Amino acid sequence: MRRLFALALLVLAALAGLPAAQADGDHSTKVMVVVDASASMFETTDGAVTRMGAAHHALRAAAATLGPREEVGVQVYGSSRSQDAARDCDDSRVLVEPKVGNQKQLGTALTLPPSRGASPIGPALEQARDELGPTGPRAIILVAHAAPTCDVDPYAAAARVTQGDPDLRVHVVGVDVAGTNRRTLMRIADAGGGTYRDAHGADQLKTALGTAVSRATQIYLGGGSAVAGGDDRHQATEVRSGTWFDTIGAPGSDNDERWYTFERVLATSTLHLHASLRVRRDRDAPVSSDGLQIEAFVGDKACGGGEDAGEGGTEAVLSAYAPVPTLTKPDEECLVADTVTFVVRRTGDHDLPAAPVEIYAAEEAPAPDEPLTAARPDGDLPQLELSSPNGDLQIGAPAFGLAPQLAIGTHATAIVPGETRIFRVPVGWGQRLSTAARFPESVDGRMTGQISVISPNRASVVAPRSADFGDGSDALIAAQTASIAYGNRSSTDAAVAAANVAGDYFVVVSVDADDDVPRVDVPFVLGVDVLGTEEPRPGYRGELVDNASPTRAAADTEGSGFPWWIAALAAIAGLGVGAGAWFATRQSDGSGA
Template identity: 30%
Template sequence: MSRFFATSTALAAAVALTIASTVTAAASPATSEAPELVVVLDSSGSMAETDAGNGQTRMDAAKQAVTDLATSTPDTTRIGLRTYGDGVDSQAPGSCEDTTLRVPVGPVDRDALTTQVDDLTPRGDTPIGTALLAAATDFTGTGPQSVVLVSDGEPTCDPDPCPVAAQLADQGIDLRIDVIGLLVDDAARDVLQCIADAGNGTYVDATDAAELTTALDTSARRSFRGYVTTGEPVEGTPTSEGAPTVGPGQYLDTIPVSGTNHYLVDLPPGQSLHVGATIVRAPGAERGGVSGFLIMATYDPLTGDRCFLEQGGTAVGPTPLTGALLHGPSDEVGGGLDAGCDGVGTVLLEVDWRSAGSEGDDHPLELLIQTEDAVRGAPAEVTPVADRDEVYPALEPVEPSGTVQGSGDFATAPLLTPGAYEDGLRKGETSYYAIEVGWGQQLAVRADFPESADGSELDQLLGRQTITNLAVYNPVRKSVAPFGDSSSPLEFVDRNGGSLWSTTHPVAWTNRGETVYPEQRHVARPGTYYVQLTVQRDSTSSDELAGTIPVQLTVDLLGEETAGPDYATTSEVDEPSSSTQASTPASASPAAEPTAVDPSEPAQLEAAAASADSGLGALLPVLVGVAALLLIVLVGLMAFGVVSTRRRPTGEG
């Protein structure tokens, strides 16, 4: 007997009792702490050397860089300053423990940063390992943590900082250590490069105050563009047994590499279910390779019948892995596997991460649950379906209307209106932007990278070719950029510049009936759509932090917004349901953010479905209960005992 059916008796009873372990997300999901940065600044005796240009000492260059950072950093950023080598003379007792937290981590305190750095006098040794260990304790939150180490030489004290950086990374801390070498020799560069590699960061050289300022600003901006996970805590289960019930909202869980999570979702009769999943990859995952793909499926928890299944695409580079699923009445939603799922009041949701390799331990998983009421009238009369074969032209470039700084995640993406914006990304960065899209409208996006003169700083930064990617996501973060001539999502940018663009299908309720193209099926309701822009990290470049690659982002809404369908209330739909979860009409819920990923063809979906275990199963008799409700459950289970040839959730033997 399969594990699924071995546990179905207990599960059925729990479903009939409306499952006491229900979790309901708050209207505004709890958000993990914002990214934090600690600048670790070398103030050892060698920083008094006057070789930083224009008669400046190395310490003068460092002071200028930190002052400029304090001036340009947004008010909402959280930053601290730690120094070493400025409190005790070289080789004096205590010189190898000489490190001080000058400015505690918190909202940027410009006066404190400039005052503290101005007071520094270089004098001591270089206890880098000790300073890194101390910096790891300076953070106050639970979000992404970054250290930027600025040093002009090798360590002169134990412990060895390279093993220290590796130790911190191995502890599972969401920590990144970037290193800037100021006028270093080859031996020092090797040590500092080792620290960056071990700390999931990047190393860059600086030879004067200007280069140090640019490198520090670039590294700081990278740290504040980290992905901040968001959601109400929940713990999915590796099998269907004991799966928690989740209602509409956004949840935060973890998922093991090549693991599977299960959840139960109450679904009132006639409603559709929109689910999105986002797996945030561990620090250093952006160094190369793909992260596998997601298979998401829904089941009838009483029979084991699979209802809907969708496969998400791979994530290459620094982007999260995302997937989405649409579950609804079989006469409305394309891609269903079993019409017998119609009317199921509680569905079992399965999130299955098929990893292409090992990427460490558990990874954060954002789970987004949205429900949508039934509509009045026949589906064909609600909205016209989009033409899957129509080609949508690219936007024409226009003069920028302003600047914008994209965020590092979906939840905090800046909300744009139609127009052209200037931004900049460093190699290895992904940036997010949001825009509201209404019924009948299309989202058109274009990203343009400028030309650069031969031998210029930008030309050197780009190298021979730099890979860039553009993706568009619906309100549950499903990739909805059409294939073919309506989208150019990848570009190799060089000194000649380059452009990426995409135009979605018009938002139409009837799009959900599409059976072949998931990117059209998921443009089936309005709300907050997302643009994701990525500049891939080079595999060999050692100066990726040396500058920002400018980009112009143009967004527009094509077509007039229409009224959309007429939603029915839950009470208007016949057929009782055990669900107690209130419904959320899609037209009134653009706030809960969503997912994305490249959709796959039906053949791939069927192959994935075939790969799932299937077999015969029968329920063991249930002992006679003492409550009327348990008797009802018993009757249902006994009737189900004769059902055979049932498929079961992936990964259950």
């Protein structure tokens, strides 16, 4: 019977390898789209529509992509039709309040008659701040054509509404602007700590506004459930396989460490523990060092750990990974213990704000009959050829749990200097991933592009590779993994050892630049290819640990939408479960934890 449950858990693990629905949580960003409705917005743009008509279609398309918990509103300024409208600096009004479930209202909000209004950008930004409230992640997206009028300095207003508030940003989309107007709008975005995007014509405005809304509503935390780690090992909070999010304090504070425990379901399984944190960007603050560590213990015995560090101002994603036991020389005590305790620790400068941290845990069943022999060296593949991009613009995510899946091919994408963007690519047993990114020569200033690859269990497979571009020079950065094999974990080559499991591999792209470089979208192309024929998965099997009762095993599968007993019957019947079946338990959304 115990083997039956183990088989059921393994089959459920295969289901867990499929993309999971994002868990609901009170961590969405509240957004106000502030649209220029002054007279110039009713002139014709490319696409045989007015700029306002193009904005209407763009907002309707963006609204159609909103999730069930995303709060987006729309506000206009300069929409007055009165005779003295050009002198009205209070001409700003909310058309749709930011709240969930208002997609229909957003889709019809910008069907406005022509106006005679001014362009009071400064007062409009201040009103948008007040409408969004004082707490939580918030963003203002300014869509503008006309130069600002009225006495309120728009740069000072943008800086003022975000001053001392790292959770509020002002992003700008410039509609058919050039020269002085463009520089003005770029300065507003810079003062508001946000990004700037150009849009010439209806099609570009649809892409630019859609991208701005998508990025604004996509905060760091990915799918998973909230968890509050303990203050020390004696108060550690239990977590199960899956993705979790917590908040960790500044280095040196009372809550700069968060403690957790993991109870093994299968005896002698391997635990994969990972923590990631996005460095907070504050260009007005001094450059600061931020770091993240993860350490695992059985009692007082150390069973492995990992760390990462970065500098504030870059929005780098820190990634710390620890397998338990270590893969190359597994410690017996760490291998057989039923309970593993681990700590996620913040390091660096003491003046950093508290930050959200994404925690990932997975339990890998033993495969005692698999030879621990690394795959033969593949050698370097020919460099991936980047063809013309196909499909829509692909925007990566700021967190592993949100990473969009890329199809094989070449994709058009974009990134803002200082950002890190993450994509995922499924790779099967016996296959290898090849990826390459080309960055352009025609950008504002000198920049550095970087690409790396992370495994499904969050180990570093390809260390960051970088190249400079801009000022007349482009850059091509390529990366390749070893062929995926269970026995790779025995390799003394860290890159090969990490390529030991099939599943979603993460391509991590970042761009860095000096503070005086504008935060404008940098277009680049990203290619991915998966080479080789997929091979059968390893012979995973295992016994439930002594204290893992059938009740507990079933509880670990609650909420999966797939009864454990059906999984067991499927396993007995020999139904295929695909390459994702390495996990011994489903990747829980935290229900019942």
